[in-house]
Amino acid sequence: MGALLSEISWGVVLILLPLAGGIACFLFPRAAKVLGLVSVFAVLLSVSGLGWNIKVNGIYRHAIGGWNAPLGIDLYADGLSLLMLAATALVGFGISVYSADYFEREDAARFWPIWLLLLAALNALFLSADVFNLYVTLELMGLAAVALAALAGGRDALGGAMRYLLASLLGSLAYLFGVALLYHGFGSMDIAMLAVRVEASPAVWAALGLMSVGLLLKTALFPLHFWLPPAHASAPAPVSALLSALVVKGSFYILLRLWLEIFGPLGGGVDTLFGLLGTGAILWGSLQALRQTRLKLLVAYSTVAQIGYFFISFPLAASAGVTAWSAAAYLVLSHALAKAAMFLATGNVLRFGGHDRIADLDRVVQRLPLTACAFALAGVSIMGLPPSGGFVGKWLLLQAALTQDRWDLVSVIILGGVLAAGYVFKVIGHAFTLADISHESREVPAKMEWAALLLAFGAILLGFLASPVLSLVGIGVPFGVSEVSP
Amino acid sequence: MEALTLLHWTFDILLGLGLLWLGWRVLTSPDLFNAIVLFVAFGLLMALAWVRLDAPDIALAEAAIGAGLTGALLLAAFAKLRTVEKNHDIAGQLEKGKLENRSFQWWPATFLLVVAAGLGHTVLSLPHYATGLSAEVSANLKSSGVSNPVTAVLLNFRGYDTLLEMVVLLLALLGVWSISGSALPREAAPGPILDTLSRLLTPVLILVAAYLLWVGAHAPGGAFQAGAVLGAAGVLLLLSGWRLSSHLAGLPLRIILVAGPVAFVAMAVFTMLTGGQFLEYPRAEAGTLILFLETAATLSIGTTLAALFLGERPKNKREYP
Incomplete structure (x- = not known):
């Protein structure tokens, strides 16, 4: 059994499986739901296969076509890739279970092929070791995300999706320009080779600028977040969950990878700029979330704020590398789980009451106890209260900031948590109280409530799993060697 | 001189x-x-x-x-x-939008000029001639199965990128189909000129596509160009009022649309099962296998482009009542 497990190239399986599943869903729309669920579950199993493989054999590498880089494309997976793949598979499975009841008939036939192709794109992205191949996966991911965002139809969704499409294309093109500059300058598109060859020159600075702006735009870092709230808020609930939990992480992962391997050693104050923008994101996103009167927009602005935390790691990594990057990885993982749970819970509320006005939530706690519980648990992780994944991530971040006496960042991290508490409690408060208007209610299938709850529970559970998860992420030393250990 | x-x-x-x-x-x-x-x-x-x-x-x-x-x-x-x-x-509203768009805005213009100047400076600072990977490509061209370096890169050295690009095209169509409403009735009869022209041109275009596909192995051409020409033939037919019969609009059409990606996935599985790497063609049959992949890709690209032009999902009443 063990021999069979290590003989299969799980990385390739992770790309081909959702691809074939997506095509099958497209060919046989009546069976889309079953085919989709089976594919996503198989992807979950394959990720465990890859994880087992990496744990035993170390870094995974596969030379596609038998040509090695630089001529061909290599697949590559270390602990960081594995973390992203696992987060995608876990959250994706939760959302799939939810979607099986959410989308009916024709909507299901539209949703499943696109979602499986999105899953293939995400897996391919996390496994890529080639900057041009990353561009192709980025394009694939962006296109699938836009198609999903437009799924709801109607004026708001189409407008939001159009804005999303334009921002996404602009981001990809800027990234591609950077790829062209790097290839022209250094004759390779393999990340590891570029890491060795790159030296400071105008072309490299331009590539850094273009690729960063493109990826920041796609990651929706303040002030380039303008497209996110309308696109995420007007999409169907499972799609909002996919976009907020997974898609923005794809472009962030590329940026992190490029920074760790290629651009980080160049220095030059870009990390300070990222830290400033992250601070802006935390404050602006949280304040906007507090101001919202609609639940979905509140959750969307909360994503804008939480993305800021990922970028606080950049200025801290200079002298506390492993701690700061581990914090970012942990925050990415726990945000994926918690935000997916929050959007799914919001979807339940929306289906139940037919609206998502926060002031009229009307005792959701009594009528949808599991959903309210999911929202509250996810909120605990978003706020960063113990015990939760969000707490571990923010704690590591605080630790990195404290060892360097960065009191400015310490106060931002804490203030962001307080503001998050503000908007989460605002929702929970209204969920307990009687609204002025009572309304017709519609049944919510149990699976949809449980999917949200289990994802939220996962975010809490991460609070107890810090050391195994971090040791798994450390395989292949993605964050380099550092003096401070968590 | x-x-x-x-x-x-x-x-x-x-x-x-x-x-x-x-x-x-x-x-x-x-x-x-x-x-x-x-x-x-x-x-x-x-x-x-x-x-x-x-x-x-x-x-x-x-x-x-x-x-x-x-x-x-x-x-x-x-x-x-x-x-x-x-x-x-909403013509009136569009008119207003136009006027707003035409007013000159200083800040974006200045910003774009600065960016353009910076990028221009960067491009000028680059070495005039970079060999890139062309030496490696020509060194391995013999074992790639084709003699056109562009085709060798697209279908062999970086065939994986092309596999994903085929999926990009499929996704574009899925996106368009998922938001397009019911088909608008467009049954305008074509004029005699368009009718005759399309009867004459369609076979020629199909022949050109086949030629481009074949010639791609050793000269400029290949699946994407051939697919585009095939797509143009489809557009011409659609313009002259031709529609796919409803028997073929369901599964048969979808099979052709995914033929390219399916061929790639099948090839990937085949190469891995025979003991190679992902998409590692056996050297002796590389040329034949590439032609097979390109043929499937051409059909898919052409059909997808024509379907994108039509916009709406072809009606098939049995599947979506």
């Missing part, structure tokens, strides 16, 4: 200026229809520029896809916008 160099210079300068002028006109034209026509002209000039840069493969793709099919798609969108305008009387 001197005179020839001078002629080349003059031509290139005129070409460059023409491109800039057309680009400016496309962006500032107040009339959408004009802008689309200018955009097609821009694409054709751009193809010429690629020829001048010794990149005939890109020139072919630019002419067929950039100018031809994108132009057709834009015109199709324009035609639909006009019906929407008529139905909802």
Whole structure:
């Protein structure tokens, strides 16, 4: 059994499986739901296969076509890739279970092929070791995300999706320009080779600028977040969950990878700029979330704020590398789980009451106890209260900031948590109280409530799993060697 | 020789200026229809520029896809916008939007100028000639199964990228189909000229596509160009009022649409099962396998492009009542 497990190239399986599943869903729309669920579950199993493989054999590498880089494309997976793949598979499975009841008939036939192709794109992205191949996966991911965002139809969704499409294309093109500059300058598109060859020159600075702006735009870092709230808020609930939990992480992962391997050693104050923008994101996103009167927009602005935390790691990594990057990885993982749970819970509320006005939530706690519980648990992780994944991530971040006496960042991290508490409690408060208007209610299938709850529970559970998860992420030393250990 | 160099210079300068002028006109034209026509002209000039840069493969793709099919798609969108305008009387609103767009804004303009200057400086600072990977490509060309380096890169060395690109195309169509409403009745009978022309041209276009597909192994051409020509044949047929019969609009159509990606996935599974790496063709049969992949890809690309032009999902009452 063990021999069979290590003989299969799980990385390739992770790309081909959702691809074939997506095509099958497209060919046989009546069976889309079953085919989709089976594919996503198989992807979950394959990720465990890859994880087992990496744990035993170390870094995974596969030379596609038998040509090695630089001529061909290599697949590559270390602990960081594995973390992203696992987060995608876990959250994706939760959302799939939810979607099986959410989308009916024709909507299901539209949703499943696109979602499986999105899953293939995400897996391919996390496994890529080639900057041009990353561009192709980025394009694939962006296109699938836009198609999903437009799924709801109607004026708001189409407008939001159009804005999303334009921002996404602009981001990809800027990234591609950077790829062209790097290839022209250094004759390779393999990340590891570029890491060795790159030296400071105008072309490299331009590539850094273009690729960063493109990826920041796609990651929706303040002030380039303008497209996110309308696109995420007007999409169907499972799609909002996919976009907020997974898609923005794809472009962030590329940026992190490029920074760790290629651009980080160049220095030059870009990390300070990222830290400033992250601070802006935390404050602006949280304040906007507090101001919202609609639940979905509140959750969307909360994503804008939480993305800021990922970028606080950049200025801290200079002298506390492993701690700061581990914090970012942990925050990415726990945000994926918690935000997916929050959007799914919001979807339940929306289906139940037919609206998502926060002031009229009307005792959701009594009528949808599991959903309210999911929202509250996810909120605990978003706020960063113990015990939760969000707490571990923010704690590591605080630790990195404290060892360097960065009191400015310490106060931002804490203030962001307080503001998050503000908007989460605002929702929970209204969920307990009687609204002025009572309304017709519609049944919510149990699976949809449980999917949200289990994802939220996962975010809490991460609070107890810090050391195994971090040791798994450390395989292949993605964050380099550092003096401070968590 | 001197005179020839001078002629080349003059031509290139005129070409460059023409491109800039057309680009400016496309962006500032107040009339959408004009802008689309200018955009097609821009694409054709751009193809010429690629020829001048010794990149005939890109020139072919630019002419067929950039100018031809994108132009057709834009015109199709324009035609639909006009019906929407008529139905909802939003022409007035569009008019207002146009006026706002035309006012000159200093901040974006300054910002863009600074960015353009910075990028221009960077590009000028680059070494004039970079070999890139061309040495490695020619060293391995013999074992790739084809003798056209572009095809070797697209289908063999970086065949994985092409696999994903095929999926990009499929996703574009899925996206369009998922938001397009019910098919608009467009049963206008074609005039006699269009009818005759399409009868004459369609077989020729199919033949050209087959030629481009075949020739791609050793000269500029290949699946994307052939697919674009096939797509053009489809567009011509659709314009002259032809529609796929409803028996074929369901599963058979979808099978052709995914033939390219399916061929790639099947090839990937085949290569891995026979003990190779992902998409590692057996050296002896590489040429044949590449031709097989390209044939499937051409069919899918052509059909997808024509389907994108049509816009709506072809009606099939049995599947979606």
